[in-house]
Amino acid sequence: MNKAFIKKYGTLLLLACAPGFIFQLPYIRESFYVPIQNAMQLTNAQMGSLSAWYAVVATPAYFLGGIVADKFSPRIMLTFSLISTGLLGIWFSMFPGYSVSRIIFALMGFTTVMTFWSSVIKAVRMLGTSDEQGRLFGLHEGMRGFLNAALVFMMAAVYARFSNNIMGATWAIRFCAALLLILGVLCWIFIDDKNTREQTESLKEVCIGMAKCLKIPRVWMLVGIVFTAYSVYALMSYINAYLVTMCGMSETASATLGGVRYLMQGVGGVAGGFLADKLHSRLKVISGAGLLLAISWGIFIIIPAGTATYIPVLCNFLIGVILVYTIRSQYFADIDDAGIDVNVTGRVSGILSTFGYLPDVFLLTLTGSWIDSYPGQAGYNRVFVYAAVMGILCMLISAALFTIVKKDKKSQKA
DSSP states (O other): OOHHHHHHHHHHHHHHHHHHHHTTTTTTHHHHHHHHHHHHTOOHHHHHHHHHHHHHHHHHHHHHHHHHHHHSOHHHHHHHHHHHHHHHHHHHTTOOOHHHHHHHHHHHHIIIIITTHHHHHHHHHTTSOGGGHHHHHHHHHHHHHHHHHHHHHHHHHHHHTOSSHHHHHHHHHHHHHHHHHHHHHHHHHHOOOTTSOOOOOOHHHHHHHHHHHHTOHHHHHHHHHHHHHHHHHHHTHHHHHHHHHHHOOOHHHHHHHHHHHHHHHHHHHHHHHHHHHHHTOHHHHHHHHHHHHHHHHHHHHHSOOSGGGHHHHHHHHHHHHHHHHHHHTTTTTHHHHTTOOGGGHHHHHHHHHHHHTTHHHHHHHHHHHHHHHSTTHHHHHHHHHHHHHHHHHHHHHHHHHHHHHHHHHHHHHO
16 A cells, blocks of 8 residues: 555545534534524524525625635645634633624634535535545545544543533534634645645636536536536435334434435445446536436325335335435536636536525425425425425436537547
């Protein structure tokens, strides 16, 4: 095992730790909702408002982050993002009150997205050649899942060491923040800038370049792939409720599915990456997984709800989770399949994230209204149909892009 191999995959492990850990802090309410609420005497509306402040900054930050990633070194951006988010986490662990906490969450929208996300995508892409992209992004997604699960379990262990729930949450948050500070230092030491082309473009030229990327039809096809796949990913959260309310699963068992999902993320990510490199096409993997995903969600409609069908529904859910993470592991790797220049990776990934993650803005409100308006199986069936349609569209868009790229390559050889 040579030094180059160790350096490449050691760096990949570091780049998997970074997003796996950094996003725990802005979404910390999912793990410690009640202790945080009690520590600052917040209403449920105020708790929701903290997430809203994060989202208000994060949504446009995806777009702007693409410009930042192509203007500045990933090494500098990742180091800054991890250390600044770690410091914000320590600040929040003091539970400074509602007004200050809103500022902290808004700042995390900046440090976890604008200066971070597109830089991670670019750093992963720069680790290998075109032939290695599927494997690299697949391993990145897979390791991120396993590391997410490990961090959640470690934070839970820290929390459990304290009899006082508020103190337990305080030190669990500080534990995560400390890991981010360490990762920031490691990124500065180990991420190599030598393979990056010196960025001589002015900020104005980078912005003009972003506008040019918006005019590329293939970029919008990539947006379609992310949008449809992310829609299905977002709707996976309803299966927990479906298993409890319609199939008789206990709430305790349902709570463990969060950790299981992280493990399935690892399986799907690694499998998707190696399959993509085996087939020499990320788009083929996405197209095939999209079709299977549509079938999986269609099966939810066919299987009658009830305690007798609990196991089949759960198994179908786990298969669907693997498939959705298989696609997720490749929908930034396929930037290479589409023939996009590596030097505009930041800009393109910013566009994909901005428009591809738009389901966060409307989808759960829409589907939640369906479940409220059509109680029982009828409401869930509408969700299942929507997800199946998104799977089919994901398949069609990726297959169409594969055909376009294949024809383009043939015409270049002619």
